[in-house]
Amino acid sequence: MARILILSTATDVLGDTGNPTGVWYEELASPYYAFLDAGHDVTLVTLGGKPIPIDPNSDVSGEDAPASVTRFRADAEATALLHNPGRLEDEDVTAYDALYIPGGHGAMFDLAESALAANVIGKAWDSGKIVASVCHGPAAFAKVVDANGDSIVKGRKVTAFTNSEEEAVGLVEAVPFLLETKLRELGAKFDGVDNWQPHAVADGRLVTGQNPASSEDAAKKVLALL
Numbered sequence: 001m002a003r004i005l006i007l008s009t010a011t012d013v014l015g016d017t018g019n020p021t022g023v024w025y026e027e028l029a030s031p032y033y034a035f036l037d038a039g040h041d042v043t044l045v046t047l048g049g050k051p052i053p054i055d056p057n058s059d060v061s062g063e064d065a066p067a068s069v070t071r072f073r074a075d076a077e078a079t080a081l082l083h084n085p086g087r088l089e090d091e092d093v094t095a096y097d098a099l100y101i102p103g104g105h106g107a108m109f110d111l112a113e114s115a116l117a118a119n120v121i122g123k124a125w126d127s128g129k130i131v132a133s134v135c136h137g138p139a140a141f142a143k144v145v146d147a148n149g150d151s152i153v154k155g156r157k158v159t160a161f162t163n164s165e166e167e168a169v170g171l172v173e174a175v176p177f178l179l180e181t182k183l184r185e186l187g188a189k190f191d192g193v194d195n196w197q198p199h200a201v202a203d204g205r206l207v208t209g210q211n212p213a214s215s216e217d218a219a220k221k222v223l224a225l226l
Helices: 025-037 067-073 076-083 115-126 137-141 163-168 179-185 212-225
Strands: 003-007 041-046 098-101 130-134 200-203 206-209
Touching: 003 025, 025 041, 025 067, 025 130, 025 212, 067 076, 098 115, 098 137, 098 212, 115 130, 115 137, 130 137, 130 212, 137 179, 163 179, 200 212, 206 212
Parallel strands: 003 041, 003 098, 098 130, 130 206
Antiparallel strands: 200 206
């Protein structure tokens, strides 16, 4: 059994727009159950242990809902974690085998700006752990450097929510930066596909997924590395 730490955004407002945001439900739920169903131990945390808001655009039900979201919504133990996650500050990331960061636009604000999150991710990387993220989650890599002072994405093949996808959802002006552009500036070998298509890549211990539809594939790559 491996131990996996999931670090979620706790930001519930999309910048200056006043519109609600948060974590994208599928990007949390699909890997959460992929890891649990494989027999691993999962711990869910945020900065300061703040509650995890669900982006309302991802809180779908009925036939349109991903199976993992329907399952999560009906899981009292899982939904309790949304209201009372652990505190990242209380965790020793080196005691885990993998760190996974789901997306949702919220990550562009708290996780991208947090020196604490950057330090924890860098420590996970330097200690040989698997580091994985999907969609807007790689915004958390913006300030992360390794022991040599280099960005952990420098020279590595990564993917994330593309500029084209950001344009398609009409939020280019709402986000603090375009994630694809930022990753390229940090020296990443950005690898994107057509909008909304499932796409996950692993470059060594670094696993990234492009969009919500890539969550399950990214989780499978993490499980393969474990």
